[in-house]
Amino acid sequence: MRNKRLFILMIGLIVFIALMGFTLGRTRLTWPEKFINDAFGTVQGVLYRPVGAVADFFRDLGRLSDVYKENEQLRMTVAQYTQDQIRFNELETNNKRLQEALDFTEHQKNMDNYRYLIAQVIGSTSNPYEKTITINRGSKNGVKPGMAISTVDGLIGLVSKVKNFTSTVTLVTSLDANTSKGTPVSASFLSKPDSFGIIEYDAETRTLQMSKIDEKDKPAEGDKVVTSGLSSLFPKGVIIGTVKNSQVGDFGLTYTATIEPAAKFDHLREVFVIVVPEVDEP
Structure with missing residues (x-):
């Protein structure tokens, strides 16, 4: 039995060697x-x-x-x-x-010899009949009622109430000589220092009106309008605006002009309190 297994193993080895030799010696494969x-x-x-x-x-x-x-x-x-x-x-x-x-x-x-206190606007009213803003400067900073307020561009109002650290400013659009809101602004033309007029706000047209202009100072479109300094409240030379148009006033002896404000009243951020030399320094 053992010899039979050995014989089969030898036969298988011989067949394997023969197949290996046959395969290595040719280059083509069979179909299987x-x-x-x-x-x-x-x-x-x-x-x-x-x-x-x-x-x-x-x-x-x-x-x-x-x-x-x-x-x-x-x-x-x-x-x-x-x-x-x-x-x-x-x-x-x-x-x-x-x-x-x-x-x-x-x-x-x-x-001019004015001193300017820069202030931040910290509040404003929505009352259409009396426009005011609140600034963060008060009596502790030398602010007093009646001081003029401007921006870089021009005049915007007047200090109406003062507290220790804040002040209320009434805008020029609310100043009216016939009420308790304030006083009109005396003005002149920059090119005519001797001219004179009164600036008031016209609520119907929502524009500034310069009235009582002498006939010899007939305004022209584009004329610069500044404060005249004839009022104790508003110092001289602060820009107000420019003339848009004009018409003959009462009895044909004076003129009235519509003024385009130089200052922008919306979104006010920084303003100046104008301190004139006559006012005591803080």
Whole structure:
């Protein structure tokens, strides 16, 4: 029995060696070999494609995660840049506005001997019949009732009430000699220092009207109008506005002009309290 097994093993070894020699000695495969190779290749390709797809899927997931992180970082960078840009623009705007304010005060100081207290507007009324604003300067800062208030552009009103640290300013659009709201503004034309007129607010047309203009001082469109200084309340030379149009007044002896205010009454932020030399310094 043992010899029989040994004989079969030797026969199998001889057949294997013969097949190996036969295969190595030729370049063409038999059809069974081709069939087996093709079948194996097909099965390998079928198995490789889903395995490769799964591998590519997880590889793409990794790349997608990296892209998401990069996009998140870019969004944060853009958001920070936008915030920095807004902050920069705000600082630039504030710097420009305050520089204009400084230039204004220096210009006015060269023209007149006034002192200017810059103040922040901290409140305003919505009453259409009496427009007022509140500023963060009061008696502790030397502010007194009757002081004129202006912006960089021009006159806006008069201090009507004063507290320790705040003051109420009545706008020129609410000044009226016939009521307790205040007094009209005496004015003149910048090009005609000796001219005279009274500035009042016309509620019907919502414009400033300059009346009682002498016939020899006939106004022309574009003429600059300033405070005349003839009133104890309003110092001389503060810009009020420009003439839009004019018409003959009462009995044809005077003129009345419509004035476009130089100052913008909406969105007031910084204003100046005008302190004239006659007023005691704080």
